[in-house]
Amino acid sequence: xxxxxxxxxxxxxxxxxxxxxxxxxxxxxxxxxxxxxxxxxxxxxxxxxxxxxxxxxxxxxxxxxxxxxxxxxxxxxxxxxxxxxxxxxxxxxxxxxxxxxxxxxxxxxxxxxxxxxxxxxxxxxxxxxxxxxxxxxxxxxxxxxxxxxxxxxxxxxxxxxxxxxxxxxxxxxxxxxxxxxxxxxxxxxxxxxxxxxxxxxxxxxxxxxxxxxxxxxxxxxxxxxxxxxxxxxxxxxxxxxxxxxxxxxxxxxxxxxxxxxxxxxxxxxxxxxxxxxxxxxxxxxxxxxxxxxxxxxxxxxxxxxxxxxxxxxxxxxxxxxxxxxxxxxxxxxxxxxxxx
Amino acid sequence: xxxxxxxxxxxxxxxxxxxxxxxxxxxxxxxxxxxxxxxxxxxxxxxxxxxxxxxxxxxxxxxxxxxxxxxxxxxxxxxxxxxxxxxxxxxxxxxxxxxxxxxxxxxxxxxxxxxxxxxxxxxxxxxxxxxxxxxxxxxxxxxxxxxxxxxxxxxxxxxxxxxxxxxxxxxxxxxxxxxxxxxxxxxxxxxxxxxxxxxxxxxxxxxxxxxxxxxxxxxxxxxxxxxxxxxxxxxxxxxxxxxxxxxxxxxxxxxxxxxxxxxxxxxxxxxxx
Numbered sequence: 001x002x003x004x005x006x007x008x009x010x011x012x013x014x015x016x017x018x019x020x021x022x023x024x025x026x027x028x029x030x031x032x033x034x035x036x037x038x039x040x041x042x043x044x045x046x047x048x049x050x051x052x053x054x055x056x057x058x059x060x061x062x063x064x065x066x067x068x069x070x071x072x073x074x075x076x077x078x079x080x081x082x083x084x085x086x087x088x089x090x091x092x093x094x095x096x097x098x099x100x101x102x103x104x105x106x107x108x109x110x111x112x113x114x115x116x117x118x119x120x121x122x123x124x125x126x127x128x129x130x131x132x133x134x135x136x137x138x139x140x141x142x143x144x145x146x147x148x149x150x151x152x153x154x155x156x157x158x159x160x161x162x163x164x165x166x167x168x169x170x171x172x173x174x175x176x177x178x179x180x181x182x183x184x185x186x187x188x189x190x191x192x193x194x195x196x197x198x199x200x201x202x203x204x205x206x207x208x209x210x211x212x213x214x215x216x217x218x219x220x221x222x223x224x225x226x227x228x229x230x231x232x233x234x235x236x237x238x239x240x241x242x243x244x245x246x247x248x249x250x251x252x253x254x255x256x257x258x259x260x261x262x263x264x265x266x267x268x269x270x271x272x273x274x275x276x277x278x279x280x281x282x283x284x285x286x287x288x289x290x291x292x293x294x295x296x297x298x299x300x301x302x303x304x305x306x307x308x309x310x311x312x313x314x315x316x317x318x319x320x321x322x323x324x325x326x327x328x329x330x331x332x333x334x335x336x337x338x339x340x
Numbered sequence: 341x342x343x344x345x346x347x348x349x350x351x352x353x354x355x356x357x358x359x360x361x362x363x364x365x366x367x368x369x370x371x372x373x374x375x376x377x378x379x380x381x382x383x384x385x386x387x388x389x390x391x392x393x394x395x396x397x398x399x400x401x402x403x404x405x406x407x408x409x410x411x412x413x414x415x416x417x418x419x420x421x422x423x424x425x426x427x428x429x430x431x432x433x434x435x436x437x438x439x440x441x442x443x444x445x446x447x448x449x450x451x452x453x454x455x456x457x458x459x460x461x462x463x464x465x466x467x468x469x470x471x472x473x474x475x476x477x478x479x480x481x482x483x484x485x486x487x488x489x490x491x492x493x494x495x496x497x498x499x500x501x502x503x504x505x506x507x508x509x510x511x512x513x514x515x516x517x518x519x520x521x522x523x524x525x526x527x528x529x530x531x532x533x534x535x536x537x538x539x540x541x542x543x544x545x546x547x548x549x550x551x552x553x554x555x556x557x558x559x560x561x562x563x564x565x566x567x568x569x570x571x572x573x574x575x576x577x578x579x580x581x582x583x584x585x586x587x588x589x590x591x592x593x594x595x596x597x598x599x600x601x602x603x604x605x606x607x608x609x610x611x612x613x
Contacts, residue, residue, distance in 0.1 A: 057515075057519060059515055059518075059519075078518075079515075079518045079519055080518045080519070080520075080521050080522055080523055081521075084519070085519055085520065086515075086516070086519045088512050088515070088516060090510075090512055092510070092512040092513050092515065092516035093516075094513060094516070094517075094530075094531060095535070096534045096535060105517070105520050105522075105530070106520035106521050109517075109520060109521045109522040109523075109526050109530075110521050153520070157520065157521070
């Protein structure tokens with residue numbers, strides 16, 4: 001194996017800040033997105049993720065800070081001159097243009113000649129598997145098809161960075177999961193840097209190379225999905241991604257993920273090195289693939305433990321109200337360092 | 341349904357019936373000595389319209405003026421409505437709305453007379469031109485004066501539907517165009533204008549039809565060659581007492597508007613109202 005090439009930055013934000021009157025939408029963000037990366041901005045609504053995306057696109061101007069695209073300062077470059085394209089949440093397809101005209105619009109205004117334009121539009125249509133629908137109007141398409149047109153319209157321009165603002169938000173679950181895979185495939189195919197905004201943690205975990213978790217206009221943590229899930233930096237991150245069980249023992253705050261907690265059977269001897277705490281099952285929640293046990297520890301905290309449903313049907317409910325012992329190993333816990 | 345009956349009955353009896361009556365009357369004639377209406381079916385009135393070049397000229401002039409007024413109003417209204425709908429703050433927007441609607445509170449006649457004071461030979465226009473050392477414009481009592489006054493009077497009827505259509509253009513479409521690299525004028529040309537066009541066409545229904553039927557402005561600010569269809573109708577009813585011929589001539593703007601509305605409907609104007 002040759003040594004990995006040092007990653008080049010496609011996008012660099014330095015101290016980017018945006019206020020709306022008294023409200024701080026983006027509170028001084030530093031961020032580097034590498035070339036060819038699928039980067040996700042994850043956060044609840046109001047966390048500033050969409051504002052950050054709009055700052056990168058140029059629809060909003062930052063009150064402070066600097067935005068670099070491909071090494072060039074674009075902080076004060078207007079959106080039509082930025083080498084970014086956006087897939088909008090509501091798709092924003094032009095209703096008076098055909099699908100092909102929609103996709104070709106960016107090339108047209110940039111003066112790409114007709115024949116070259118046609119070829120690229122056809123390739124983009126093929127990429128999103130809509131070859132036969134080029135002459136349709138957007139209102140003759142289904143939600144999923146519109147979503148793909150919006151994607152093709154942005155990708156066809158081969159931008160330095162593609163910005164996606166909750167593009168799957170309006171689709172139903174099944175279609176959303178299909179599109180997650182397809183989006184990721186397309187991203188790898190075209191090799192364009194994606195900056196993807198979502199509030200859906202599962203979407204972020206499945207699709208991203210790296211992700212940033214945002215809250216209150218700030219970035220709480222940046223890392224790969226595994227890093228962020230397994231080693232959340234703050235309680236907020238732990239709680240936002242997955243269920244977080246926060247415990248305070250001997251002055252140390254730490255988190256145990258529900259799927260890492262063992263519920264010991266009566267008389268079962270814990271493995272060496274395991275921490276064991278007694279409690280009582282308060283609630284049993286059946287969620288199909290798994291069952292969630294909400295346990296009140298004798299020391300007062302509430303923990304959630306998850307077990308796969310491998311037992312007999314309806315077996316889980318017999319735990320309701322019973323005393324149980326929960327066990328976990330120290331290397332499955334992580335200490336919170338935010339001091340909150 | 342029951343609630344709809346009175347307005348519907350009103351519409352059918354008063355509005356529709358009078359139109360039918362108009363059409364029927366057009367096929368009657370008058371006794372040249374007594375000027376009494378003779379209920380004798382014939383197409384003389386229409387033949388007169390077809391054969392006499394004077395009426396061709398009058399119809400042509402009317403349609404031309406109505407078209408010019410419509411185009412002028414569309415050109416003036418679009419940037420104004422664009423500013424109102426997409427640029428101005430809420431406060432300025434309200435202010436501009438008031439400015440557009442305020443003239444409609446004043447009498448039509450008063451506003452036309454005001455233009456006479458501006459355009460006639462000793463009016464404000466010539467006086468101002470003289471002040472800056474230019475020769476007098478002398479456009480009072482000409483077709484140009486008529487064109488200006490019509491354009492002024494019907495402008496609010498163009499601004500309001502255009503404004504409504506522009507306001508309905510989603511902001512995200514404008515952002516999308518910008519995002520794809522379109523300059524402001526390209527965005528306006530390729531996205532805003534096509535989407536607001538039904539509103540402009542809706543406005544043009546008003547400006548076009550109102551000009552087509554008017555007879556007061558030609559009398560007040562027009563000159564010798566400013567006779568429109570409305571004037572001939574007026575003269576035939578009031579002076580010549582030839583109601584059948586007036587009716588025949590009045591069917592011309594009705595027919596023109598029928599065609600116009602059909603085209604407007606195709607362009608989606610009714611959905612914009």
